[in-house]
Amino acid sequence: MxxxxxxxxxxxxxxxxxxxxxxxxxxxxxxxxxxxxxxxxxxxxxxxxxxxxxxxxxxxxxxxxxxxxxxxxxxxxxxxxxxxxxxxxxxxxxxxxxxxxxxxDEITLFAKADSPIKISSLDDAKKYKVGAYNGDAYGDFAEKQGLKMERVVQDVQNLPKLAAGRIDLWVGGAKSGMFKAGREGFKGKIKPVFQLGDPKDSExxxxxxxxxxxxxxxxxxxxxxxxxxxxxxxxxxxxxx
CATH class of the missing domain: 3.40.190.10 (Periplasmic binding protein-like II)
Structure with missing residues (x-):
């Protein structure tokens, strides 16, 4: 050779x-x-x-x-x-x-724990401002359903915005949303109010x-x-x- x-x-x-x-x-x-x-x-x-x-x-x-x-x-x-x-x-x-x-991780809309917001349908959610972050598929999914989105660079910025009333809802995962809230000092301060899409959408x-x-x-x-x-x-x- x-x-x-x-x-x-x-x-x-x-x-x-x-x-x-x-x-x-x-x-x-x-x-x-x-x-x-x-x-x-x-x-x-x-x-x-x-x-x-x-x-x-x-x-x-x-x-x-x-x-x-x-x-x-x-x-x-x-x-x-x-x-x-x-x-x-x-x-x-x-x-x-x-x-x-x-x-x-099921796609979920969260509100402040003391929020009076109640959502029973997608149409109910369309009147609220929803926090998401750049490049996030869950935010993209929510936006395609007609929800009004406000994006940030990193998702951790959304919890302080929700607490301050600068957004009405936050879109995240059912498990990850609650975990993040606990880690970032917001344990007990948010609650899930509505689930979006089919479970397969969250794989x-x-x-x-x-x-x-x-x-x-x-x-x-x-x-x-x-x-x-x-x-x-x-x-x-x-x-x-």
Whole structure:
């Protein structure tokens, strides 16, 4: 074999190995699914499921906690990058290869705990100003239902706005909304008033760059299915209740 052919073979082998072992996973601070830990790492339900899936698939990855729009952008534009916990919707469907679902978190409208607001239908909600954040699929979903949205850069800005009466409602996940309120000092100060959409609208996935090798995506999907089927996913979720 010529030296040139040997060199090409080595480079190709290294390139393939890089696909299989040098993944980057991006995410946001979205408790209890993905969030910083006291040790400076990333934890949460989705994170633990993803880490277990990587272990079972015999893959390595680094996890970066970033603003959500940047996390999405990296997964769309950079090879070997995936983002979680991403809602799988029509707008995103063709932009990624999908692994999951990892978790679900019903789309919910929250009001202040002492608010007189009562909502029994979508039409009732349309008269109120709803807080969301940039790039959030739940906010996008609510907006498409005809709700009046007011966006911020990061979701944690919405709780003080709700408390101050600058927005009437806040759209979030049933689990994550209450968890965030407790963490940010608003425990007992918000209440769910209405649920939007079908439960499948709230399923969240690992969304991988379109250039990700199918073999890697298939390995991760098989691993996630095994995690769900053997009860590991349920045990992880209970740790955060």
């Amino acid at each position: 010529s030296r040139m052919l040997i060199t090409c073979f080595v480079l190709a082998t290294l390139s393939y190995s890089g696909v299989a072992s040098a993944l980057t996973l991006t995410t946001e601070d979205y408790p209890p699914f993905n969030m910083p830990t006291d040790g400076g790492k990333v934890g949460g339900i989705s994170t633990e499921i993803v880490q277990e899936a990587l272990k079972r698939a015999k893959l390595d990855a680094k996890i970066e906690l970033l603003p959500w729009e940047r996390s999405l952008s990296m997964a769309k534009s950079q090879a070997d990058v995936c983002v979680y916990s991403a809602v799988r919707n029509a707008e995103r469907e063709k932009s990624f290869k999908w692994v999951g679902p990892l978790v679900a 969240m996935w690992l969304a991988c760059n379109k250039g990700m090798a199918d073999e890697v995506v298939n390995k991760l999907n098989d691993a996630v299915k095994s995690i769900v089927n053997d009860g590991t996913a349920e045990r992880i979720g209970k740790k955060y209740q």
